[in-house]
Structure formats: structure tokens, C-alpha cells
Amino acid sequence: xxxxxxxxxxxxxxxxxxxxxxxxxxxxxxxxxxxxxxxxxxxxxxxxxxxxxxxxxxxxxxxxxxxxxxxxxxxxxxxxxxxxxxxxxxxxxxxxxxxxxxxxxxxxxxxxxxxxxxxxxxxxxxxxxxxxxxxxxxxxxxxxxxxxxxxxxxxxxxxxxxxxxxxxxxxxxxxxxxxxxxxxxxxxxxx
Amino acid sequence: xxxxxxxxxxxxxxxxxxxxxxxxxxxxxxxxxxxxxxxxxxxxxxxxxxxxxxxxxxxxxxxxxxxxxxxxxxxxxxxxxxxxxxxxxxxxxxxxxxxxxxxxxxxxxxxxxxxxxxxxxxxxxxxxxxxxxxxxxxxxxxxxxxxxxxxxxxxxxxxxxxxxxxxxxxxxxxxxxxxxxxxxxxxxxxxxxxxxxxxxxxxxxxxxxxxxxxxxxxxxxxxxxxxxxxxxxxxxxxxxxxxxxxxxxxxxxxxxxxxxxxxxxxxxxxxxxxxxxxxxxxxxxxxxxxxxxxxxxxxxxxxxxxxxxxxxxxxxxxxxxx
Numbered sequence: 001x002x003x004x005x006x007x008x009x010x011x012x013x014x015x016x017x018x019x020x021x022x023x024x025x026x027x028x029x030x031x032x033x034x035x036x037x038x039x040x041x042x043x044x045x046x047x048x049x050x051x052x053x054x055x056x057x058x059x060x061x062x063x064x065x066x067x068x069x070x071x072x073x074x075x076x077x078x079x080x081x082x083x084x085x086x087x088x089x090x091x092x093x094x095x096x097x098x099x100x101x102x103x104x105x106x107x108x109x110x111x112x113x114x115x116x117x118x119x120x121x122x123x124x125x126x127x128x129x130x131x132x133x134x135x136x137x138x139x140x141x142x143x144x145x146x147x148x149x150x151x152x153x154x155x156x157x158x159x160x161x162x163x164x165x166x167x168x169x170x171x172x173x174x175x176x177x178x179x180x181x182x183x184x185x186x187x188x189x190x191x
Numbered sequence: 192x193x194x195x196x197x198x199x200x201x202x203x204x205x206x207x208x209x210x211x212x213x214x215x216x217x218x219x220x221x222x223x224x225x226x227x228x229x230x231x232x233x234x235x236x237x238x239x240x241x242x243x244x245x246x247x248x249x250x251x252x253x254x255x256x257x258x259x260x261x262x263x264x265x266x267x268x269x270x271x272x273x274x275x276x277x278x279x280x281x282x283x284x285x286x287x288x289x290x291x292x293x294x295x296x297x298x299x300x301x302x303x304x305x306x307x308x309x310x311x312x313x314x315x316x317x318x319x320x321x322x323x324x325x326x327x328x329x330x331x332x333x334x335x336x337x338x339x340x341x342x343x344x345x346x347x348x349x350x351x352x353x354x355x356x357x358x359x360x361x362x363x364x365x366x367x368x369x370x371x372x373x374x375x376x377x378x379x380x381x382x383x384x385x386x387x388x389x390x391x392x393x394x395x396x397x398x399x400x401x402x403x404x405x406x407x408x409x410x411x412x413x414x415x416x417x418x419x420x421x422x423x424x425x426x427x428x429x430x431x432x433x434x435x436x437x438x439x440x441x442x443x444x445x446x447x448x449x450x451x452x453x454x455x456x457x458x459x460x461x462x463x464x465x466x467x468x469x470x471x472x473x474x475x476x477x478x479x480x481x482x483x484x485x486x487x488x489x490x491x492x493x494x495x496x497x498x499x500x501x502x503x504x505x506x507x508x509x510x511x512x513x
Contacts, residue, residue, distance in 0.1 A: 038380075
């Protein structure tokens with residue numbers, strides 16, 4: 001198995017730490033002029049999403065993790081697995097379990113493209129694009145004349161996600177939503 | 192996907208101009224004081240024995256010489272000039288240290304090194320203060336000894352703490368199995384880097400003096416409150432280590448013993464042993480005049496001058512773009 005020595009450390013590196021795949025976020029090199037060098041590293045554990053801070057003496061190494069990020073189209077769910085297909089023309093399919101899909105489940109729309117992180121060839125996590133466009137399936141009736149007011153109300157989208165929207169939004173409209181914050185951005189079109 | 196190479200410099204034109212002004216200032220400073228500028232080889236036949244300095248070897252094939260090293264500092268050839276009767280000398284040199292890259296490190300950097308014949312470490316610290324404060328317009332540095340600095344920031348006495356307690360202290364950064372490979376000096380360096388350094392020279396610049404004898408390198412030793420300490424000093428400004436100076440060791444026999452001790456540590460650390468620089472040793476035998484010397488990082492001095500957060504802001508091209 002390949003490994004990375006401290007002088008190969010950099011942001012974005014995928015490594016194994018305590019048996020879990022991690023992505024290196026930051027790498028700080030310190031060394032008194034005549035003294036021993038150390039690297040202080042921030043890593044995100046890709047299994048738990050927790051951020052770890054670890055220190056390594058210069059010359060230590062970490063095993064490389066077989067982690068790849070791939071663009072995949074979401075196909076369907078059979079209730080137990082969510083099925084994705086590579087967009088590279090290979091039609092190769094991957095089944096992600098509920099743990100891998102996680103919170104992204106509320107942004108999953110068929111035929112949209114997501115980033116699937118594979119660990120040892122199996123889906124580890126699914127990341128939505130920063131913005132998705134989803135239809136409103138339920139919300140209180142719209143109130144005319146409130147377009148300039150700051151009021152808001154909950155709206156349920158086709159995927160089951162609930163977001164706060166302005167009072168004028170009605171059922172059937174398609175909204176652009178920021179998946180990082182879960183916030184409404186704007187109307188895409190009216191039905 | 193092919194990435195097109197980034198060709199632009201990382202330093203702004205204004206910073207490059209400050210760099211040129213800094214160089215002119217340094218030359219003016221030493222010219223006024225009658226210190227002679229010298230140039231010695233960047234490419235030498237020998238590397239250094241220092242445990243924590245990794246040289247970059249060069250594939251030299253010329254004049255009957257096979258192989259060589261890019262210099263980690265111009266110290267040995269400059270001391271040979273001193274032994275030959277040069278008098279006070281300074282040099283602005285490019286030096287090379289493998290594996291060193293970070294916010295404050297680039298494997299190639301500019302070093303200002305100078306030697307003052309007949310001057311002790313106190314005299315040289317005063318001159319470093321003149322040079323640095325004259326350029327940065329900062330307050331003159333305080334002086335704090337290493338022992339006191341560690342006690343204040345880390346809360347233990349570095350001269351008295353047992354190896355076991357020191358290791359236990361370092362468990363806040365390293366796992367137990369990692370600590371097994373750390374020497375006492377490694378542990379002290381860890382504490383220095385993560386706990387002490389960030390607090391040094393924040394209010395005003397500070398010279399750290401009186402390093403433990405085990406970190407003496409080429410400095411002479413004396414006793415301080417019953418502990419052997421090195422006549423070695425470092426200047427810190429805003430938590431940035433700026434220079435390293437010694438009241439120089441002139442005793443060839445003790446120098447040989449330190450080199451051999453270095454090589455023994457290298458052997459234990461699994462690093463290649465380095466051949467002693469026989470010309471340097473012969474110069475010491477012939478007689479190095481009583482002197483003090485200091486090496487100062489010019490890129491870091493410029494970082495302080497222009498308020499740079501990372502070294503690439505003051506380099507035209509850091510190693511990734513070199």
C-alpha cells in the first residue's frame with residue numbers, strides 16, 4: 001500500500017488514520033532553526049465527518065486511503081439502497097446505503113448529478129451540488145401583496161425537504177435552494 | 192486534465208522593491224561599520240552533521256571532485272576566512288535545507304550571516320538589534336533566558352524536568368507510540384514550537400539566550416545556576432524566529448567531539464552519517480580568532496517589514512513555482 005511521508009503532506013490528501021479514511025484539510029510545518037521539525041495536521045474523518053488535529057514528527061508517514069470522488073447521476077431508491085450511475089458513459093452503477101446518503105437524502109432528485117465518494121470502491125458519502133431546483137408540493141396558500149414583506153412560511157419540497165420560503169410562494173412552483181444552508185434562494189419558474 | 196503551469200510570481204512588485212531596499216540597507220549598514228562583504232561557495236564538497244539539518248546533495252563532476260552539497264549555511268567557509276585573518280566579515284547567501292516547506296519555510300532561502308572578531312554574544316546582540324530595529328523601526332529587544340521563557344509559557348522547568356515527565360507533557364500533541372521515538376531535545380523543540388514561540392516577541396522583540404547545552408551546536412558553554420548553558424541567542428519578533436547566534440566555539444577538540452556526537456545521533460535516527468569537513472577542522476586547528484557570529488533569515492525579516500503572513504508573499508517564486 002502506498003504511503004505519504006510528512007514532506008508529501010498537503011491539503012486534499014486522502015489518508016488512513018486509526019483505520020479510518022480521512023482527508024487532510026490543513027498542514028502546518030513548524031521547526032526551530034536548529035531543531036526537530038513537526039507537522040500539525042487537520043484531517044476530516046470521512047466516516048464520522050469529525051475533524052481531528054494530529055501532530056507528526058518529520059519523517060513519519062501515513063498510509064494512503066483508496067478514496068475517490070466521482071460524479072454520478074441519481075437513478076432511484078429501492079427503499080434500502082439509493083442507486084447512482086457514473087456520468088462518464090460507462091453506465092456503471094453503485095448502491096449507496098442510508099449511512100452513505102445521510103442528510104443528502106432530502107436533496108436527491110432523479111437525474112440530477114451528485115458527488116459520490118468511494119472508499120475501497122464502495123460509496124462512503126454523497127454530496128449534493130451547492131444548489132438544487134425542487135418543486136413545492138405543499139405550503140399554505142400564497143398571500144398577494146406580501147412580496148415586499150419579510151415574512152416567511154414553511155414549504156415542503158418534492159424530496160420531502162422543508163425550507164422557509166417567502167409568503168408569496170405557491171404549490172407547484174420550482175425553487176432554487178442552497179443545500180449548504182438549506183435556505184431558499186429564488187423562484188426558478190412558475191407553473 | 193492537464194494543469195497549465197503557474198508562471199506568475201507570488202510576491203507583489205511593491206514587495207520585490209522592499210526586498211531590494213532591504214538588501215541595500217544591509218550593505219549600507221555593514222559598509223558603515225567596516226565589515227567586509229564576502230562570498231563563499233553555495234556548492235560545497237561537504238554537508239553538515241547537524242541532526243536536524245538535511246542538506247540537498249548535488250551531482251558534481253568537475254575538477255576531480257565527485258558529488259557535493261548545496262550549503263545549509265556559509266558557516267564553515269566563513270570561519271575558514273576568519274582563521275585566515277579576514278577580520279570581521281558578512282555574507283548574503285542563498286542556503287538550502289531539504290524537507291522544509293511551510294508558512295515560514297522554503298527549502299531555498301536568503302541568509303545574512305556575519306562574524307565579529309573580538310566580540311562576545313552580548314556585543315553581537317546589540318549589533319543585531321541595531322540592524323533589525325534600524326530597518327523595522329521596532330523597539331529594542333528584551334532579553335529572556337530559555338529556561339525562564341519555557342517556565343512562563345509551558346509551566347515547567349526545562350533544566351529540571353525528568354525525561355518521563357517531559358514526555359507525558361508532550362502527550363497533548365503526540366500519541367504514546369509516537370513519543371517513543373522522541374529524544375529529550377525533540378520534546379523540548381515540540382514545546383518550543385507549539386507553546387513558547389507563539390508568545391515570543393509579541394509586545395516587543397525578545398532575545399532568547401542561555402540554551403541548554405544539548406542545543407549548543409557551535410556555541411561555547413558556561414554555567415548558569417548550576418546548569419551548563421550555551422552562549423547562543425535567537426531573536427523573536429511577533430512569534431517569528433529571526434536569527435541564531437553564537438559566541439563561537441574555537442576549541443577544535445571539543446568541536447570534533449560535537450560533530451562525532453551529531454553523527455552518533457544521526458545513526459540512531461536512521462539518518463546517513465556525514466563526513467567531517469576536514470578543511471574546516473584544519474582551520475580550527477590553525478586557530479579561529481575569538482569571535483561571535485549570527486545567521487539571520489532575510490526573507491523573514493522582509494515578512495515582518497511588509498506584514499506578510501506567509502513566506503511566499505516575499506519570494507518571487509517559492510519551490511512549487513521555482
